[in-house]
Amino acid sequence: MSSPIALSIIIVNFETPDYTLECIRSIFKNQPSSSFEVILIDNGSEDRSLDLIRSEFPEVVCIETGKNLGFARANNLGINNARGEFVLLLNSDTKILDNSLDRMLEYLFANPEAGAIGPRQLDGNGKLQLSWGGFPTLVSEVLRKLVHHRLSINDLKIRDYLEEKYAGASDVDWVSGSCLMARKKTLLDAGLLDGHFFMYFEDIDLCRRIKDNGWRIHYNSDITIVHYGGVSAKKNILNVLVEYRHSQIYFTRKYYGLNGVLALKAILLVKYSVNFLRWGITFMVDKLFRQKAQTSFAKLLLSKKTLEMVYKPERVVPGLGLDCGRSL
Template identity: 30%
Template structure:
């Protein structure tokens, strides 16, 4: 019988101490699991690679053969970094049976990795499985999602109970499931992917720098016949936005708008993408009116609506290539074991 090996891929961007903590927790879990841990420094350029490698050597991780550290030449984003790990495979050059993607600010909790692997072993049609995520303060994070849509964009921006109830089938962030559930997509902070599913979709689309890359991956996997599941028995503690600084955004970065537009155009076409933006803007305007009347708190980063409209107008004026289902995967995935 196959060993059912797991390659845990841990992506670092300028958080070396936190990455080492996440690696230590993952290695403790993997002591009795076949596989390896691969840390990729995603073009940090701040000495992170050297610091992580030195600490890994000092702790005996490198000599044990259970861990490798790779430096990406540039920061191509989350998907590009993970593709490097998928392409690298195990230290013997073969592909594992499972890839486990783990954020540098995510800490496994005892049987996180084994639970996801066992779930995929027990459910042959499941290609991807994600964990229950809680903050380090114990606050649950909603990480079971539906695919974005025009109705979902409106609901997310209008932030009004009446519309949420009316549009419930399209609300992107689902109520926290208490049991295992098939979902459209789940967060990449703790995500296990079957080798065959990874091969079927060719890895991440590297056009996405950050955000929407997991959404796109799960959507392409679904089209290839692979299900995505949320598995709450698998748990991680997650700091959240440690590398991206999302919680402290003073303006929404350009790459978020790029990723959002690429997702909608790629999967639905230009007209649908424009309608989704109109729905988001309409919802934001309604919520803005409620803020004036009811003293509601600011929910989006400053100037979000203005930035969304200006970005969309510039994008509409630019040349419009036909939407493509093609991705920019690694040049080849690691070879399957002989």
């Protein structure tokens, strides 16, 4: 039997070899002082990702899924194969800085009540990312979107407010799964990530179940990493945005019941009906005046797909009662 180690770092790769290699390089450049392993889950990549990674880092444990399992199920595969007392879920498009791994480990050792910790995350341009928060409601989701937008355009007032309010270690409801460190036992006791989430909301759901087991979730702004963000998603942004809504509906049904789902679907119905008309007219005008219509067509198609999802009957999932119309 393999001997236990302190930390298992799990990275899910789907055709992002350049970013994944940069991520792994940053780990070994800023490696923790404790024993560690890197487990790479390749989620059905059809490019040369694995060949490149194995060539440069033969010490990395590579596990091939053969198909895209989604973020949650791929990470669960990594957790189940992890030898570490602690586990770090790390996106492939992140970059470890300085001694951030040691500091996260030290924090969990020093704070036994903390079930998971997430660091401050900056994008590639140094803009603060909203990688923590409270459990979502219909109202808070609207506010979060507004804050996210203000941060994306580098609104210094919003950034300074968040940096001041959440300076140091803060008790929060969730931290992003793009960089989340926890005790392996904590993850196992929580039941791992819910595989019904293909992408999005699975980290919030996990943190909720960790908190339900009596642990605290901490965000620590004194520890920083870089998260470029959405690298895989940008390759198929339309389907990704629809998947976001699938996960949002599933999360809402799981925690707020049928009434919550009906309220959410009513909001989505109004929003995307208006968008469908708006972008349909814009698309026709663009075509009429021979202008580039890719943007208007993409947004028109997104509105159509979202409306189809809202109207689609929900199927039953054993033990929960909902599938959100998505094959898993």
